[in-house]
Amino acid sequence: MKITVKVWRQTGPEAPGKLVSYQLDDVSPDMSFLEMLDVLNENLATSGEEPIAFDSDCREGICGMCGLMINGSAHGPLRTTTCQLHMRSFSDGETITIEPWRAEPFKVLRDLIVDRGAFDRIISAGGFVSVNTGSAPEAHSTLVPKVNADRAFDTAACIGCGACVAACPNAAAMLFLGAKVTHLGELPQGQPERDSRVVKMLNQHDHEGFGGCTNVGACADACPKEIPLDVISQLNQDLRRAMVKGY
Amino acid sequence: MTDDLIDGLYREGAPIRDTKAPSGPIEQRWSKRQFEAKLVNPANRRKLSVIVVGTGLAGGAAAATLGEQGYQVSAFCYQDSPRRAHSIAAQGGMNAAKNYKGDGDSVYRLFYDTVKGGDYRARESNVYRLAEVSSNIIDQCVAQGVPFAREYGGLLDNRSFGGVQVSRTFYARGQTGQQLLIGAYQALQRQVAEGTVTMYSRHEMLELIVVDGRARGIIVRDMVSGEVETHLADAVVLATGGYGNVFFLSTNAMGCNVTATWRAHRKGAYFGNPCFTQIHPTCIPVAGEHQSKLTLMSESLRNDGRIWVPKKAEDRNKDPRQIPEEDRDYYLERIYPAFGNLVPRDIASRAAKYQCDAGKGVGPGGLGVYLDFSEVIGRVGRDTVSARYGNLFDMYKQITGEDPYEVPMRIYPAVHYTMGGLWVDYDLQSSIPGLFVAGEANFSDHGANRLGASALMQGLSDGYFVLPNTIRDYLASGPYPAVDESAPEVVEAKKSVTSRIEQFLNSKGTRTVDSYHRELGHIMWEYCGMSRNREGLLTAVDRIRTLRKEYWSNVKVLGENEQINQSLERAGRVADFLELGELMCIDALHRRESCGGHFREESQTEDGEAERRDEEFAYAAAWEWGGEDSSPVLHKEDLVYEFIELKQRSYK
CATH class of the missing domain: 1.20.58.100 (Fumarate reductase/succinate dehydrogenase flavoprotein-like, C-terminal domain)
Known part of the structure; x- marks a missing residue:
């Protein structure tokens, strides 16, 4: 396959960026999207041009490190992570535009790499159960109905990639937030801190500069782990309850 | 040390011993060591600092726990967030000797299976402790909100894994590593908020600082600004994972590397059993020169899939569906009739290699064998197969573009885990005082081969329970003289x-x-x-x-x-x-x-x-760095088996 890519190049956080075109003449449909970029980078390095910086680590769709805007869609045309996208999803001769996640709180560090430290700070604000090592009761002392355990799992599957924020026209991180609030809120272990958790996490979310939810649903459409949109309803419900209680 | 170079490559030095291992009845050894290890007064802990490199299961758990106990912890990872460490990719599950199924499991049985699975090249004391602590890990993770699979009654579910006869594996669908890591990550972020842990993401350790024979800090590079920074502490913990990427292609993440442990090795830490590598039989084969990593397909596929190659080398490029039954060689079923397709990982891997070496390999480059589901689909139906393996089939199709319901899968072995790592004693302390090593980065518990679902167990055992209880003995033996950046x-x-x-x-x-x-x-x-x-x-x-x-x-x-x-x-x-x-x-x-x-x-x-x-x-090989232009020195640690009788494995 012959492919043209237009890639966002930016040398540093404060530097201006621009789209630069590159030509690839020998792309195999079996290559992953990131392997296509690896090949391009090898070509660039060999010819003396600095390679394109992009994040990736596990390359099996679970670590959440990779994430690119591909032709305007977070993670590209399939509902998967960028590393699990393959070139057979594109056609011979196609031009592909590749950009970093665009959101105020995700500062571009270089080329396609952004800073997602805001997500860690949101978790630090309350996305945990306060239980010190060694103080846990026997695991079977609390039963968890399967429906709750399953729902907790479905929402705990979030990989923190940031596609939801990138896809949202308002750069909200409500799907990310809602997923964690729902995961811990479904379990008995998460109950004691349930009210304070949602308030603290939401305050941090707003403090980081993420926008508010306007029920567009682009986040859930873009989520490679299929976190359902209704976690945001759960978030709102938990928030109302907490506020009534005076949190 | 003899001066004679053996094979022109290495020398043999004095034997080495694990001086921290307690003696006595094996079930009392860990309690004994915990009692004997000195305590640090809670008020003094905040004056003591610990560096933890790596934030996977071992490092994340250790940093969180040490923070909870009140030490000043600095944690480092090369990824953009501690949640991304490659522990996250573990699929299968985690063993623990809870015996919830009442099928005869016990701490002793898990101990026995792990020593045997390691082909009798691991220490009995270490492995027993691992089995003993395994139950605490499950309690801890459940309390953190890890969503393990459950039965309708609300109890935790278990499955049997990796050829053992009891169901002791706890799991969260095919994403157990992810869920356990997020549990540890959340505990870590809680300590970041408490101010006990300072987190340095996108920082890579490039050198170990040793002062007066003790590990006292690290040199790191800030991967965003390029600044080379010095971090000093009273003790250093390396939890930096395995070195499978030495093979370029492996199931490891792109960034997994040996630098932290190798720099420590060059500063005097012995490297234990570096050649012990686990090669996993069921990975998706290489598609071409562009390949950047290999993807593991869960071993559970071998429960129902039948592995074969064409009998005749000239059939290897044919559509497999056109090759009649009599021209197929189900070589595992033929050679190992008792275990068939379920022989252990190393045997299945080697057998596939031999078939490909003989020119019968299939797919690009002839490096693959078929894993065929047509028989089971015919027997139980497509829907049942889909319920069992649907997500794996989808993943395979996404990567290869082939539909395994229609065409046999192609698999080939790939490097997956390294049992070797820095040599440590029972306290997880390396041969450099003050340098501790946890998780896959050390060599301690898996001997020459690791059992399925035991990597997660070891990482969390080291991080939550072992290291925090042994490092205090070292810290309490101080104070060590202050070091500053001008030393x-x-x-x-x-x-x-x-x-x-x-x-x-x-x-x-x-x-x-x-x-x-x-x-x-x-x-x-x-x-x-x-x-x-x-x-x-x-x-x-x-x-x-x-x-x-x-x-x-x-x-x-x-x-x-x-x-x-x-x-x-x-x-x-x-x-x-x-x-x-x-x-x-x-x-x-x-x-x-x-x-x-x-x-x-x-x-x-x-x-x-x-x-x-x-x-x-019957010894562990601990290698000492010989110097830039000199040869490495071998120190042997004899392995003594007091409880388990050594036997040859046989699967025929």
């Missing part, structure tokens, strides 16, 4: 890091870092992979030395230090892999027996099975 050892360590960076950036070579890494990987896979022999290993050492020499004069790294520079990051990692690779080959050469994942062709039975040689090799 000559600190200045020297920092200077060596900056001059290495300059050397890469000033080398006006012609070849990229990746091209060297790929070539090293080919050498390792060919000669130090599934099957090893003396001649091949000698060739490999020779070729690695030549390659390493060329690397330093001809590698090309563009850009500057003061920026995100991924070529520069890789250049340092590959330089260390080029040294580690040689040591792995020397270790494989010196161990003239087959055991676990290490198969020496010279040591096999008449019918071609692995032959362990306990009279000569």
Whole structure:
């Protein structure tokens, strides 16, 4: 396959960026999207041009490190992570535009790499159960109905990639937030801190500069782990309850 | 130490002993050690500092726990967030001796299975402790909100895994590693908020600081600004994972590397059993030269899939559906009728290699065998198969573009886990006082081969329960003299890091870092992979030395230090892999027996099975760095089996 890519190049956080075109003449449909970029980078390095910086680590769709805007869609045309996208999803001769996640709180560090430290700070604000090592009761002392355990799992599957924020026209991180609030809120272990958790996490979310939810649903459409949109309803419900209680 | 060079490659030094291991009844040893280990007064803990490198299951759990106890912790990871460490990719599950199924499991049975699975090359005391602590891990993780699979009654579900006869594996669908890691990550972030842990993401450790024979800090590079920073502490913990990426292609993440442990090795930490590598039989084969990593398909596929190759080499490019039954060789079922397709990982891997070596491999490059589901689909129906393996089939289809419901899957072995790592004593302390090593980065618990669902168990056992209880003994034995950034050892360590960076950036070579890494990987896979022999290993050492020499004069790294520079990051990692690779080959050469994942062709039975040689090799090999232009020194730690009788494995 012959492919043209237009890639966002930016040398540093404060530097201006621009789209630069590159030509690839020998792309195999079996290559992953990131392997296509690896090949391009090898070509660039060999010819003396600095390679394109992009994040990736596990390359099996679970670590959440990779994430690119591909032709305007977070993670590209399939509902998967960028590393699990393959070139057979594109056609011979196609031009592909590749950009970093665009959101105020995700500062571009270089080329396609952004800073997602805001997500860690949101978790630090309350996305945990306060239980010190060694103080846990026997695991079977609390039963968890399967429906709750399953729902907790479905929402705990979030990989923190940031596609939801990138896809949202308002750069909200409500799907990310809602997923964690729902995961811990479904379990008995998460109950004691349930009210304070949602308030603290939401305050941090707003403090980081993420926008508010306007029920567009682009986040859930873009989520490679299929976190359902209704976690945001759960978030709102938990928030109302907490506020009534005076949190 | 004898001065004689053995095979022209290494020397043998004095034997080494684990001086911390308690004696007495095995079930009392861990309690005894915890009691004997000195305590640190809670008020004094905040004056003591610990550096933790790596934030996977072992590092994340250790940093969180030490923070909870009140120590000042600095944690480092090369990823953009501690939640991304490669523990996250573990699929299958985690063993624990809860015996919730009432099927005869016990701490002793898990201990026994792990020692046997490691082919009798791990310490009894360590493995027993691992089995003992396993139950606490489940309690801890459940309390954190880890969403393990449950039954309708609300109890935790278990499954049987990796060929054992009891159901002791706890799981969260196919994403157990992810869920356990997020549990540890959340505990860690809680401590970040408490102020006990300072987190440094996108920071890579490039050197260990040793002052007066003790580990006192690290030199790191801020991967965003390029700044080379010094961090000092009372003790250092390395939890930096395995080194499977020395093979270039493996199931490891792109960034997994040996640099932290290798730099420590060069500063005096012994490297234990570097040649013990686990090669997993069910991975998706290489599609072409562009391949950047290999993807594991869960081993559970072998429960229902039948592995075969064409009997005739000329059929290997045919559509497999057109090859009649009588022209197929179900070689595992033929050679191992009792276990069939469920033989252990190393046997299944080697058998696939032999078929491909014989020219019967299928797919691109002839490096693959079929894993065929047509028989089970015919027997139980497509829907049942889909319920069991649907997500794996989807993943396979996404990567290869082929539909395994219609066409047999192709699989091939890939490097998955390294049992070797820095040598540690029972306290997880390396041969450098004050340097502790946890998780896959150490060599301690899996011997020559790791059982399925035991990696997660070891990482969390080390991180939550073992290390926090043993490091206090070291910290309580202080205070150690204050060190500041002007100490000559600190200045020297920092200077060596900056001059290495300059050397890469000033080398006006012609070849990229990746091209060297790929070539090293080919050498390792060919000669130090599934099957090893003396001649091949000698060739490999020779070729690695030549390659390493060329690397330093001809590698090309563009850009500057003061920026995100991924070529520069890789250049340092590959330089260390080029040294580690040689040591792995020397270790494989010196161990003239087959055991676990290490198969020496010279040591096999008449019918071609692995032959362990306990009279000569029942020891752990701890290698000491010999110096830049000198040879490594072997120290043997004899393994004593007081409780478990050594037996040869047989699967025929």
